[in-house]
Each structure stands twice: as C-alpha cells, then as structure tokens.
Amino acid sequence: MSLNKPYQKIPGTTIFDAEMSRLGYHLNQFCMSLMKAENRARFKADERAYLDTWDMTEEQKQSVLARDYNRMMATGGNIYFLAKIFSCDGLSFQFAAATMTGMSQPEYAQMMLTGGRPPKGNTYEGVQ
Template identity: 55%
Template structure:
C-alpha cells in the first residue's frame, strides 16, 4: 500500500516513483520479458502459465488479461515496459498513448503537435472540484 503523495493530485497521472517501482517490479519483469521472441511465443501459446511465472498480484494479472493500460500504470507498471505488452498486441506507442488518454490517434497526434494538454484544468484534481 502506497502512502499518499502530493503529486497524487495530478489528474490522469500515475507517477512512477520508488513505491510504484517496488509495487510493479514483477509486473514490469513480465512486460520486459516480452522483448524476446521465446517469451512472446510462450505467452502466446499459454498466457496463464506464462503469467504464473511472475509473482504478480491477481489485480496485476487481471489488468494484463484485460489490457487495462491505465490500470497497469496505477498498479506499478512503467509505461516503457508496459508498451512491450502493447507491442505484443501490435499496438504502436502512439496508438497506446491515444487509447490511454481516451482520444483517437489523430486527436492525440494533433494534441501533441500543438503542445499537449492545456495546463488550465489539468494541474490538480482540486481544480476540477472548483468548477
């Protein structure tokens, strides 16, 4: 269980800090393992047996099964490692980012080309409460 951090108030963001790193260690080991062909073949042929090789929590395993991308980050996944799972599914990083932000690929690309999300209304969850 993580201690509450000041930056937990950032909307839509799961900061990959030391606590999340410890929480997600086995999840990230699973994800990074998918960089090898042998591991991808093993995961494809028997996903449950392959998941059982890693000491992940049941919530982490379910997030993998569901491809719940934001939940993976919340449970300690590092975006660069979890993107290996997306690549396994044939999802590009740009498409993954679009999915995680709830917009289309073109909308995501346009947003990034124009400086990303606006600052106003996205600094803290408390700003949302004021509206």
C-alpha cells in the first residue's frame, strides 16, 4: 500500500524513500561493495560478470553499464551509494551531477555558483 506522496509532483525529482530503498536494495549493496579495492578491481576487469553476481534487475545492471545515473535513481539507487560508481571511474560528484542535468561540468558549476536552478518549473505541479 503506497502512502500519499505529495513530493512525487515535483517535476524531475526522484525521492529516495522507503519504497525506493526496497526497490534499490541490491543495486545499493553492489555500490557499497566498491568501497573495497579488490571489488573495484573485479568490477573494472569485467563489469558485466561482476554485476551478474548481484541480485539486481536487468534494468539496474544496464543502467550501471551505461552509467545512466538518472535511470539508476529511478530504479532505487541512492545518489550517495551511486557515488561509489563514479568514484570508481575517477569522476567527481560535480561531474556526475552535471551529466544528470544534461549540462557540461563547467555549465553545472557556473549554475551552482550563481544560485542553482530557478524555482520556476521546479516546484510542485500547479504552483507558479
């Protein structure tokens, strides 16, 4: 039974709640495994084979292989766990956030330095 979730009406926003936590449990456990050097080495040696050792959905595995962080979040990934993947790739949090917004890293950095995204279009549906 799903609870009333008014935050679902914020365009482009994925909220990591209890339901998403259950959905992404194995994806997030995989991410946490990358904290160990030997697991990072196994993952980098054969990403698909390492992913297949985890009880993730095929969509989750494909999103990891594609480094599609938005899709990972939509399938239950928590951004702080997903950080282990882009860190494993030698990328910064800022770089990953930029890819999730469709911006280059310099564009994203400038947007954040000038106050972030404007509220218009980024609030609850029906609010101006």
